[in-house]
Amino acid sequence: MDLLSSAGGAGAAELSEEQTLELIELLFFAYRDFTSDPDEILEGYGFGRAHHRVVHFVGRNPGIRVAELLDILRITKQSLGRVLRELIETGFVFQKEGDTDRRQRLLYLTESGKDLAQQLAAPQIDRIRAALSACDGDAHGFYRDVLFHLINAQDRANVRRLIVKPE
Amino acid sequence: MDLLSSAGGAGAAELSEEQTLELIELLFFAYRDFTSDPDEILEGYGFGRAHHRVVHFVGRNPGIRVAELLDILRITKQSLGRVLRELIETGFVFQKEGDTDRRQRLLYLTESGKDLAQQLAAPQIDRIRAALSACDGDAHGFYRDVLFHLINAQDRANVRRLIVKPE
DNA sequence: TAAAATATGTCAATATGGCTGACATAAATT
DNA sequence: AATTTATGTCAGCCATATTGACATATTTTA
Numbered sequence: 001m002d003l004l005s006s007a008g009g010a011g012a013a014e015l016s017e018e019q020t021l022e023l024i025e026l027l028f029f030a031y032r033d034f035t036s037d038p039d040e041i042l043e044g045y046g047f048g049r050a051h052h053r054v055v056h057f058v059g060r061n062p063g064i065r066v067a068e069l070l071d072i073l074r075i076t077k078q079s080l081g082r083v084l085r086e087l088i089e090t091g092f093v094f095q096k097e098g099d100t101d102r103r104q105r106l107l108y109l110t111e112s113g114k115d116l117a118q119q120l121a122a123p124q125i126d127r128i129r130a131a132l133s134a135c136d137g138d139a140h141g142f143y144r145d146v147l148f149h150l151i152n153a154q155d156r157a158n159v160r161r162l163i164v165k166p167e
Numbered sequence: 168m169d170l171l172s173s174a175g176g177a178g179a180a181e182l183s184e185e186q187t188l189e190l191i192e193l194l195f196f197a198y199r200d201f202t203s204d205p206d207e208i209l210e211g212y213g214f215g216r217a218h219h220r221v222v223h224f225v226g227r228n229p230g231i232r233v234a235e236l237l238d239i240l241r242i243t244k245q246s247l248g249r250v251l252r253e254l255i256e257t258g259f260v261f262q263k264e265g266d267t268d269r270r271q272r273l274l275y276l277t278e279s280g281k282d283l284a285q286q287l288a289a290p291q292i293d294r295i296r297a298a299l300s301a302c303d304g305d306a307h308g309f310y311r312d313v314l315f316h317l318i319n320a321q322d323r324a325n326v327r328r329l330i331v332k333p334e
Numbered sequence: 335t336a337a338a339a340t341a342t343g344t345c346a347a348t349a350t351g352g353c354t355g356a357c358a359t360a361a362a363t364t
Numbered sequence: 365a366a367t368t369t370a371t372g373t374c375a376g377c378c379a380t381a382t383t384g385a386c387a388t389a390t391t392t393t394a
Contacts, residue, residue: 142309
């Protein structure tokens, strides 16, 4: 084992500032291009990135409460309100009263909403698969672990619970 | 704090749609938190994320041309114009006429600009170092390679040239 | 040299997606 | 019965992006 290894990782010394800045920039460029495909599709519907996020998370979490969506997106209910109203008016999302708590407005995608979600996800899925195919070994595992640890420590448990779906 | 058991490998089969969707969501959450630290700092200056991007890329590429900055940010010159003007008026950026081409307005950070860039980068550097320390082995290399391959293929050479600095 | 292309800047109008603050309603909890 | 919670909405504001048109200076080209 390397004598200079850091405590947390398994043998990796701390990155230089230069190396870290490269990663900062790579994340910017990757995110820029990653969002560009759905952005083009959304234009055809008169929607923006905010609609994409709502459609995505409602699609992945049918029956999600408004409060939870707000916590995911970290925006105000006023901001979400407009986007949600548009998605409901145009028939991509619908609301259902909560079973146990009738104050809740549980959110679901309509069939059109599911189609849209799939259409938006497709190019991103392709892009990720292509990127991982171009990398060696367990790139998937490492990529996933690094992203996970970039999330605020106090939010990681919530995120894991949210994204990992039981079979 | 491991997320999932990882069983990838070289020449591994394509990721399932479910696995890919998890990566899509992780990128969203990682980016959300990654940008939150500088966002707070920027507020104190009355700046936004657009100012951050300009300060960052001018700081990393002293003497960058406006056209190249536009290509990096993928925004219109009108959008850049306002942000750039504010940064110049407040003394964080200055322009210099190009040596060979006097139409060019080469961009540089002032000392205040360098301070600001460093201040904005610091929490992101810390966050990346902490994330990589929490991961095994060559997480850095894999993370870097995946991000690189998420970039549009036709842009990768440009990005590499831009982010890798000669010693 | 004149014409065209390039690098940059700016004015005006518009759209999206955030924000704060205030207030309202219905339903659950205390 | 009073309070809290979950949600919605009105109004106004701000930041950041857009398109289109036009201006200026400079370089390149025919």
